[in-house]
Amino acid sequence: MTSAPLVSVVLPVFNEEALLQELHKRITDVMRSMNVSYELLYVNDGSVDGSWRRICEIAAADRHARGINLSRNFGHQVAITAGLDEARGDAVIVMDSDLQDPPNVVPSLYAKFLEGFDVVYAQRRRRAGETWVKRATAKAFYRMMRRLTSVDLPVDAGDFRLMSRRVVDDLRKFPEHHRFLRGLTSWVGYSQAAVPYDRDPRYGGVTKFSTGKMMVFALDGITSLSIRPLRLASHLGLLLSAASFAGMAGIIIYKLAGGQGLIPGWTSLFAAALFIGGIQLLALGLLGEYVGRIHDEVKRRPIYLVRDRVNVDDMTAAPLHALK
Secondary structure, eight states: OOSOOSEEEEEEESSOHHHHHHHHHHHHHHHHHHTOOEEEEEEEOSOSSSHHHHHHHHHHHOTTEEEEEESSOOOHHHHHHHHHHHOOOSEEEEOOSSSOSOGGGHHHHHHHHHTTOSEEEEEEEEETTOOHHHHHHHHHHHHHHHHHSSSOOOTTEEEEEEEEHHHHHHHTTOOOSSOOHHHHHHHTOSOEEEEEEEEOOOSSSOOSOOHHHHHHHHHHHHHHHOOHHHHHHHHHHHHHHHHHHHHHHHHHHHHHTTOOOOOOOHHHHHHHHHHHHHHHHHHHHHHHHHHHHHHHHHTOOOSOOEEEEESOOTTOOOOGGGOO
């Protein structure tokens, strides 16, 4: 493929060997039905199964398939970043490789792109195959993000989306390591539109997003887009300080007025000390999260390293953040 394709599809992969052949078949059928030039860019994020071998087999049989093998597991958002750096299309689509993002939604995303939208995100109406706990926490997460950040983050929209070339080029300028791409995509602005869809259950295997990973992902999203949690901590500290001074003033006035009946005890003092100490530890932990992220950024290490490529020209442009 010597000329740049019209549409690139970025597919981050982590231990999905059993699904890749079916994924490739479905997405290929959809892209052929659209009658556009395209490329399928598989990014192997340090899989420990045979995912990279399967990607190489797919690429050997299909000239539209390209593969990138990262040197280790860098995480879902970094794998997507690597795909965006390598994608050459005028329109770039990001979708998960577990077939929960239905390939048959891609034509609808592309139709909105042809209408002139720079970002077209797939917005979930239903989430099949997920527990009520997962659905409830996801719903709460998106609504919390809208309140804690200054970015107009669309609710119930994951990374499944289409971006124009200028949006992708702008995202490639961002150097941060703790990445929350759906938030950064909203931050860049431009014209955006939603395409509602019903999310499918996994075709096979188990989810790779544990509860711990989801919590880290949520924390990355909040801290990368907003400093409001720090402001909330300072406001809470001021509120507690004001309440403490008011309480002390009330006790002094009561004493000076000859009030009786105040029995000294450890219970109230102990409860107050625990409460104030807990708030202080929470604030310190929040500060530590931001300081830790500053520490990661100032080291200026590469966001990812590529071990192998297949069907990828070695002269592919380096990511702009790597050139600074």
